[in-house]
Amino acid sequence: MIVKLHSKEEALNFLEKTDFYDLLFLANSGRKKYKGNKIELCAIVNAKSGACPEDCSFCCQSLKWKTHAPVYPLMDRYEILKKALEAKNYKVKRFSIVISGIKPSKQEMKKIAEAIESLRKNGINSCASLGLLNYDEISYLKDYGLQRLHCNIETSEEFFPKICTTHKFSDKVKTLEAAKKAGVSICSGGVFGMGESWKDIVSMAYFLKEFNVDSVPINFLTPIKGTPLENQPVLSPLEALKIIAMFRLILPEKDIRVCGGRPLLGEFSSWIFISGANALMTGDYLTTQGRSYIDDLKFIENHNLEIDYVVP
Template sequence: MKILNSKETTLKLIETADFYELIFTANSERKKYKGNKVELCAIVNAKSGICPEDCFFCAQSLRWKTHAPVYPLMDKNEILKKALDAKKHKVKRFSIVISGIKPSKQEMKKIAEAIETIAKNGINTCASLGLLNYDEISYLKDFGLQRLHCNIETSEEFFPKICTTHKFSDKVRTLEAAKKAGVSVCSGGVFGMGETWKDRVDMAYFLKEFNVDSVPLNFLTPIKGTPLENQPVVSPLEALRIIAIFRLILPQKDIRICGGRPLLGEFASWIFLAGANALMTGDYLTTHGRSYIDDLKFIHDHGLEIDYVVS
């Protein structure tokens, strides 16, 4: 099985490939480019709820009645406390995440101070702050921001079906601004929202062409009150197939398993065999994940090592 380099070849492979052969090949590529190391990242939901956007999968939109937590931007010391706890558990990168289209000027100043404090404590810094421009990203970089996260979520064609208050092109402009500012880029999306395999492949090739550094893969956990509350979840085997296809399209990148990992159930232990080399550990934005201790044991039990190097 050859490494994938065209959408047509990829779609044909998805239709015809034996599942176990696909997994075997993806695992070989993971070991070739990433060895037996697993990188951990963690986040803090530093500002939650009352988002004016209408992303159909998100619990934090003020348009949906989800009972998600609502609170203003955390104090930098509270953010630092969470970052230090993550560092203690060998988390390589810590990200500040807020709800909303972007921070206010006052919030930007506070976030910059938090990033500076985190960086001074020897922790790799990341932020997910909505649709920032070049000047805003450059400002944060001056305070120690190393990576910007901004998911494209899905393909450009499918995007209007899961969000109408901003466009796929708005996401792309933020990614372009991050590249121009000279920070690392983390971008991926959510699977199980009703998209086709063509949408998934289009998304993967966009990320390949854009040359992102980290690709977070999330599997939709339908949340009551959102438009996708009754959406069928991705099956464990389909999730593994998605991971493998992304590894084969993006062989040298960090394929990071994030939200929805518990949906894999007993197949969660297969994510490394399917090509993943990175995990988000701890809790997600509005749903529970796995504890740091459980994930460290999970990785150790698979005979893998923690990639823990501060840049």
């Protein structure tokens, strides 16, 4: 059975009235219909860390918060390539270069472009998360082989000012519009458990649906000491699973990708697929430890699922 939710109001009403296990059943049916039994893996490298002038309340890399986040300049392309090749050996389909800050400098852009070119020459699907880029900058990287741009909207437009004041939701949208114009694939999602309401979550999902993004990364907040959200209660595993299921139902044909914060699921980790997820970030996160490539490959195999991996 496939459910179609045509409006935010319909989705909120459906979520309120639908039993949790029925919701998961419907989400899993959608995953199987549109994605089969294949799970896609992606991985990232924190290619430039810390010293960020932005004030995103969930992020430990901001200069404004007193945390122990590592601080270092942009890695060279050989170090980035080394990490990408390691990921490729474990059937990771996409590899993303992530940096802190508003956007790269011109010198950094050239180095990132060279790193993307190295990934392309080694048969690696490239992605990048580089802040608030414009059309010319994205087109420049595309010429070197960039296939996908990642830029999270983080939350709903209404809730956004409560988690960031140094840039606006509309600035994120401009970057997504530039990526669409440049003709690269788009990955955009956000962080859940920051104090947002279900109305905010549904509003965010419909924005991504209307924008027709290709991949939706779902991150669950891991409160970090020193940030404004250090005392924010973490989501329960069932709340987290419900979020995954809701995104599958609203964006049935898209990649629903579980990324940061997976450990909070605990014994319910094995439920992410029946909740509708068809993609995972594997390996380490930006500043926290994730799951090893080997563990995630076994995790998927133990669920009798296949790795969505074809050498480009």
